[in-house]
Amino acid sequence: MNPASNPALRESHLFxxxxxxxxxxxxxxxxxxxxxxxxxxxxxxxxxLLFLGASVSRYPLEGYRERCGTExxxxxxxxxxxxxxxxxxxxxxxxxxxxxGPAKEALGRAASEVGTSTTTGDxxxxxxxxxxxxxxxxxxxxxxxxxxxDDLRRADAIEVVVGQGAKPGGGGMLLGHKISDRVARMRxxxxxxxxxxACRHPDxxxxxxxxxxxxELREITDWQVPIYVKVGATRTYYDVQLAVKAGAxxxxxxxxxxxxxxxxxxxxxxxxxxxxxAIPLAVQALKELGMHRKVQLIVSGxxxxxxxxxxxxxxxxxxxxxxxxxxxxxxDNAPEHDEGYRAIGxxxxxxxxxxxxxxxxxxxTQDPELAARFDxxxxxxxxxxxxxxxTLEAQTLARACGKSHxxxxxxxxxxxxxxxxxxxxxxxxxxxxxxxGQGSF
Amino acid sequence: xxxxxxxxVVDLSLTPLRELNQRLHDLAGADGPRSWRITxxxxxxxxxxxxxxxxxVVVEGHAGYYCAGMNKQARVRITGTAGxxxxxxxxxxxxxxxxxxxxxxxxxxxxxxxxxxxxxSSRCGISLKGAAIVVEGSIGHxxxxxxxxxxxxxxxxxxxxxxxxxxxxxxxxxxxVAGLGADCIEKELRDVHxxxxxxxxxxxxxxxxxxxxxxxxxxxxxxxxxKIDNTY
Ligand SMILES: Cc1cc2nc3c(=O)[nH]c(=O)nc-3n(C[C@H](O)[C@H](O)[C@H](O)COP(=O)(O)O)c2cc1C
Numbered sequence: 001m002n003p004a005s006n007p008a009l010r011e012s013h014l015f016x017x018x019x020x021x022x023x024x025x026x027x028x029x030x031x032x033x034x035x036x037x038x039x040x041x042x043x044x045x046x047x048x049l050l051f052l053g054a055s056v057s058r059y060p061l062e063g064y065r066e067r068c069g070t071e072x073x074x075x076x077x078x079x080x081x082x083x084x085x086x087x088x089x090x091x092x093x094x095x096x097x098x099x100x101g102p103a104k105e106a107l108g109r110a111a112s113e114v115g116t117s118t119t120t121g122d123x124x125x126x127x128x129x130x131x132x133x134x135x136x137x138x139x140x141x142x143x144x145x146x147x148x149x150d151d152l153r154r155a156d157a158i159e160v161v162v163g164q165g166a167k168p169g170g171g172g173m174l175l176g177h178k179i180s181d182r183v184a185r186m187r188x189x190x191x192x193x194x195x196x197x198a199c200r201h202p203d204x205x206x207x208x209x210x211x212x213x214x215x216e217l218r219e220i221t222d223w224q225v226p227i228y229v230k231v232g233a234t235r236t237y238y239d240v241q242l243a244v245k246a247g248a249x250x251x252x253x254x255x256x257x258x259x260x261x262x263x264x265x266x267x268x269x270x271x272x273x274x275x276x277x278a279i280p281l282a283v284q285a286l287k288e289l290g291m292h293r294k295v296q297l298i299v300s301g302x303x304x305x306x307x308x309x310x311x312x313x314x315x316x317x318x319x320x321x322x323x324x325x326x327x328x329x330x331x332d333n334a335p336e337h338d339e340g341y342r343a344i345g346x347x348x349x350x351x352x353x354x355x356x357x358x359x360x361x362x363x364x365t366q367d368p369e370l371a372a373r374f375d376x377x378x379x380x381x382x383x384x385x386x387x388x389x390x391t392l393e394a395q396t397l398a399r400a401c402g403k404s405h406x407x408x409x410x411x412x413x414x415x416x417x418x419x420x421x422x423x424x425x426x427x428x429x430x431x432x433x434x435x436x437g438q439g440s441f
Numbered sequence: 442x443x444x445x446x447x448x449x450v451v452d453l454s455l456t457p458l459r460e461l462n463q464r465l466h467d468l469a470g471a472d473g474p475r476s477w478r479i480t481x482x483x484x485x486x487x488x489x490x491x492x493x494x495x496x497x498v499v500v501e502g503h504a505g506y507y508c509a510g511m512n513k514q515a516r517v518r519i520t521g522t523a524g525x526x527x528x529x530x531x532x533x534x535x536x537x538x539x540x541x542x543x544x545x546x547x548x549x550x551x552x553x554x555x556x557x558x559x560x561x562s563s564r565c566g567i568s569l570k571g572a573a574i575v576v577e578g579s580i581g582h583x584x585x586x587x588x589x590x591x592x593x594x595x596x597x598x599x600x601x602x603x604x605x606x607x608x609x610x611x612x613x614x615x616x617x618v619a620g621l622g623a624d625c626i627e628k629e630l631r632d633v634h635x636x637x638x639x640x641x642x643x644x645x646x647x648x649x650x651x652x653x654x655x656x657x658x659x660x661x662x663x664x665x666x667x668k669i670d671n672t673y
Contacts, residue, residue, distance in 0.1 A: 143568070144530060144548075144549040144568060144570070147530055147549065148511070148530070148532055148551065149491055149493065149511040149513060149530070149532065152491075152511070153491075176665075176666060187589075188551070188570040188571055188589045188590050189589055189608060189609075190608065190609060190665075193608075193665040193666060194665065194666050196587075196606070196664075198568065198587055202529075202545055202548040202549055202564065202567040202568045202586075203507070203525060203526035203529045203544075203545040203548040203549070203564075203567070204525070204526070209506070209525065212486045212487070212505070212506045212507065212525075213506075213507070215486060215487055216486070216487045216490050216506070216507040216510050219458070219459070219462045219487045219490050219491060220490055220491030220510065220511055221491070222462075222463060222466060223459070
C-alpha cells in the first residue's frame with residue numbers, strides 16, 4: 001500500500017522509504033545516526049532452527065511432573081566461590097547512566113527473585129544494584145569509570161569486557177543530556193559533555209597482557225570470585241581460545257544483534273557475526289582445548305524466548321544473557337507509553353533512542369521526573385515473571401526432547417530451516433543429513 | 442593497632458606471590474607488621490596489588506606488571522624498574538619507582554601520588570581519574586590519553602600525541618613536547634598552577650627544578666560535544 005493508493009507507484013527495493021529518509025536526515029544533519037537497541041536488519045537466527053521432539057527412537061519426559069534441571073554453576077575453574085544460579089538466564093551488563101537507578105534496581109530485584117545474576121556496566125557499581133542483587137557481576141571495561149578495589153571485592157564475579165556484539169572494536173558513548181550530577185561524579189567527568197568510553201583497555205594490549213591482568217584481578221580479590229571475559233562476536237574461535245588461555249573462568253560471547261545503549265547505527269548493523277554462527281565457533285574452540293563445560297560459555301544477542309534459550313543451550317552454551325528483552329519486560333516500548341513515544345517522534349514497538357535520555361517509560365533516562373515514573377518493584381516483578389516463562393518454555397522443549405536437564409540438550413536435537421542456518425549452526429537442513437561446510441556429500 | 446618497628450622481610454624466591462599478597466591483604470583493618478621488605482622480586486607480576494593498609498612496602502629490585510595496582514593507603518617503593526601498569530587505578534597512598542617505569546604507569550589512577558624517578562614509557566597517566574603523577578625523567582607517546590582529572594608533572598620531555606582526547610587533567614612539562622594529541626593545547630601557567638606544580642614537586646621531594654620552566658597543557662574542549670567537524 002502506498003500513500004497515494006496508486007498501484008502503479010513502485011517502491012525501490014534498494015532505495016526504500018526508510019533508506020530515502022535516512023539519506024535525507026544525513027544530508028540535513030551532517031552527523032551519523034546514534035541509537036540504542038540492537039540490529040534491526042534480518043540475520044539468520046534461532047528462528048531458523050527447530051527441535052526434533054521425541055518419537056519412537058527417543059523417549060520424552062512428562063511435562064510438569066518429571067524433573068528437568070535448570071541450575072548452572074559458573075566459574076569453578078579457578079574461583080573459590082563459583083556462581084551458583086537456579087536458572088541459566090542472566091541479566092547482561094547495562095550501565096547506570098544508560099539506565100536509571102530505579103531500572104537498575106528492578107533488574108537486581110528480578111534476578112534475585114528467580115535466582116540468577118545481574119551485571120553492572122560502564123559507569124561502575126551503584127549501592128542500589130549491589131543491595132538488590134544476590135549475584136552481581138562487576139564489569140571491568142576499557143573506560144574504567146568508577147572502577148575501584150572496594151567494589152571489586154564486593155562483586156560476586158568480575159567480567160573483563162573486551163567487546164560487545166553491537167560494537168566489537170568500538171567504545172561506548174553517553175550523550176551529554178544523560179550526564180546527571182551523580183553520573184558525572186561516578187565517572188570523574190564534567191557535567192553535560194558527551195562522554196566517550198575508550199575502545200581499548202588502558203593497561204593491556206594483547207592476550208599475554210590479558211593473562212597477567214586477570215592474575216592481578218585474582219590477586220586483588222584473593223582468588224575468591226570467577227573472572228569472565230566478554231567479547232563481541234567476530235573472530236570468535238580465536239577470541240574464545242585466547243580468553244581461555246588468558247585464564248578466563250567463563251567466556252561471554254555477544255552476537256552482533258546484541259543490544260546497546262548508544263552506538264552508531266552503521267556500527268550496530270554492519271559489524272560482527274550473528275549469535276547463531278558464534279556459538280558453534282565458541283564451542284569448537286572450547287572443545288579443542290578440552291574446556292567445554294569446564295570454562296562456561298554464556299551467549300547473548302537476540303535472546304527473546306524460551307525457544308531461543310533452549311536452542312542456544314542445545315548448540316553448547318552453558319547459559320544465556322539478556323539485555324533488550326529484559327528492558328522490554330520492565331516496560332520499555334510498552335503500549336501504555338505510546339503517546340509519550342509519539343511525542344518524541346517514535347512509537348511503542350519502535351523506540352530505540354536509549355541514548356536520548358527522554359524515555360517516557362523512565363528506564364533509559366537520568367531525568368529524575370521521567371525516572372520517577374518507573375516503579376522498580378512492579379517492573380522487577382514483570383521481569384521475574386518473564387524470566388520464569390523463559391525457563392518454563394525452555395524446560396518444555398527439553399522434556400519434549402527427553403532431556404532431564406537443560407544442559408543435556410544437544411545439537412543432535414536440532415535441524416535447520418535454511419541452508420544458511422544449517423551452515424552457521426552446524427546442524428542438518430531439515431529432512432536431510434546435510435550440514436553445509438562439514439565433510440563431503 | 443600495633444605498630445611494630447620491626448621490618449618484615451619476604452623473599453619472593455622462597456615465598457609464593459599469592460602468600461605474600463594474602464599476608465599484605467590481611468593487614469586491612471588488622472594488626473600486623475607495618476613495614477615490609479620484599480627481596481628477590483625478579484620482575485614478578487602483581488606484587489603488592491590490592492593493598493588497603495597504612496603500611497610501607499619496599500620492593501628491592503625490579504617489579505613486573507601491575508605492581509601496587511589499585512593501591513589504597515600504602516606507601517610502596519620499587520628500588521628498580523617497574524613493568525607495565527605500575528600503580529594502575531591507585532586510589533590513595535604513594536608509589537615510588539626509583540628506576541624507570543614501563544607503559545601505562547598510573548593508568549586510570551583515582552588518587553594518591555605516583556613518583557617515577559627515572560623515565561616513564563608510553564601511555565603514562567592514560568585515563569587518569571584524579572591521582573598525581575610526578576616523573577623526574579621523560580614520558581613516552583600517547584601519555585595522558587583521555588586523562589580525566591588529576592595532574593601529571595614531567596621534568597623531562599614528553600613523547601608524541603600528548604594529552605590526546607583529554608578532559609580536565611592538568612599536564613605540566615618542563616622539556617620538549619614531541620607533539621600534542623587531538624584537542625590538547627598549551628595553556629597559560631597561572632599562579633594557581635604554579636602553586637599546584639610547586640606543591641607536587643615538594644611532595645615528591647624533587648629539588649632543584651624551577652616551576653617557571655614548565656609549560657601547562659590541557660584540553661581545548663572542542664571534543665566535549667559531538668560536532669560535524671571533528672575530523673581528527
Ligand atoms: C541499554 C543497554 C546498555 C548496555 N550497556 C552495556 C555495558 O555497559 N557494558 C556491556 O558490556 N554491555 C552493555 N550492553 C550490552 C549487553 O550487555 C548485552 O551484551 C546485549 O544487550 C545482549 O543482547 P540483547 O540485548 O539482544 O539481549 C548494553 C545493552 C543495552 C540494551
